[in-house]
Amino acid sequence: MQKIVTLTRHIIEEQRRHPGATGEFTNLINDLAFAIKLISYNTNKAGLLGVLGEAGKTNVQGENVKKLDVFAHETMFRALDHGGHLCVMGSEEEEHPIAIPKQFPIGKYVILFDPLDGSSNIDANVSVGTIFSIYRRVTPDGTPGTLEDLLQPGSSQICAGYVVYGSSTMLVYTTGNGVHGFTLDPSYGEFVLSHPDIKIPSKGKIYSVNESNFDYWDNSIKQYVHYVKQIDEATGRPMNSRYIGSMVSDFHRNLLYGGIFLYPASRRAPQGKLRLAYEANPMAFIIEQAGGKASDGAQRILDIVPEKLHQRTPLFIGSREDVDLVEKFIRGEMP
Numbered sequence: 001m002q003k004i005v006t007l008t009r010h011i012i013e014e015q016r017r018h019p020g021a022t023g024e025f026t027n028l029i030n031d032l033a034f035a036i037k038l039i040s041y042n043t044n045k046a047g048l049l050g051v052l053g054e055a056g057k058t059n060v061q062g063e064n065v066k067k068l069d070v071f072a073h074e075t076m077f078r079a080l081d082h083g084g085h086l087c088v089m090g091s092e093e094e095e096h097p098i099a100i101p102k103q104f105p106i107g108k109y110v111i112l113f114d115p116l117d118g119s120s121n122i123d124a125n126v127s128v129g130t131i132f133s134i135y136r137r138v139t140p141d142g143t144p145g146t147l148e149d150l151l152q153p154g155s156s157q158i159c160a161g162y163v164v165y166g167s168s169t170m171l172v173y174t175t176g177n178g179v180h181g182f183t184l185d186p187s188y189g190e191f192v193l194s195h196p197d198i199k200i201p202s203k204g205k206i207y208s209v210n211e212s213n214f215d216y217w218d219n220s221i222k223q224y225v226h227y228v229k230q231i232d233e234a235t236g237r238p239m240n241s242r243y244i245g246s247m248v249s250d251f252h253r254n255l256l257y258g259g260i261f262l263y264p265a266s267r268r269a270p271q272g273k274l275r276l277a278y279e280a281n282p283m284a285f286i287i288e289q290a291g292g293k294a295s296d297g298a299q300r301i302l303d304i305v306p307e308k309l310h311q312r313t314p315l316f317i318g319s320r321e322d323v324d325l326v327e328k329f330i331r332g333e334m335p
Ligand code: AHG
Pocket: 063, 092, 114, 116, 117, 118, 119, 120, 210, 245, 246, 247, 248, 273
């Protein structure tokens, strides 16, 4: 009989490598997987359940909130609030740190999430996702977690992952021991290991960027994007352009095929658009574990010490050589 490795089994086997592991982390991931199955089910059924469209409010970043953003946020919170594994949560959809309700025990872990990434695509049935990032707390055990727990540099993450609600639902995660992808089998509702030990090619063919921002960019970014479109067989140009507008989906494709995703700073968005804590950091941990690279143009994403919960960062992420090259442009060492 073929060996089926479920997500739970994979986590249990990974945890065995850590002497003293209590099973708390395994339980946290199980709670998280349950939330993800609910979000996946509702994303697939969205048109039928009447949960498409605007929720009629804006979030702390001033973006229109969709009904599925709200649903995904509440699902994550409710699946994770009572397990006793967490001391605080942070979400794109909540301005302040989210406390664990008083009636539940307080744990040693910290989670940050983007409950629904790519929400502008929801109503058009285009793939969206969920992103999460987990840390060990830095404040004293047994007390409620604080902003300090949420503002750790990405290099302290102990787990990061994302889910793509695509033609199938896939969960990709790392605990610092490679990157592993699981496909949700809808017939029995389990995540099954389908992509063990994913590695990104050191150089890719794809570049993903919202080029409508071209006029707002610095010259170095304009030059880089111009460069990747020029014809030069020896250096594999032109590269191929692919941009979905859901970072999770753009990232996932580039992870498997090789390439670079960039969301630079611009005159329109001086700090870039993407959020460090629950978009850039988890993806940076994953890409490094897959042999790739993530940079803000000048430094490693994982080395940034966050100052604010919803802080933004420019992001250049993907195949190592492609990210190295855009950094060269930024430093003025090219063409
Ligand atoms: P979110 O839906 O969580 O707000 O994130 C949207 C992000 C990201 O998924 C995507 O890559 C980017 O915004 C797209 O931005 P543009 O529409 O400016 O290209």
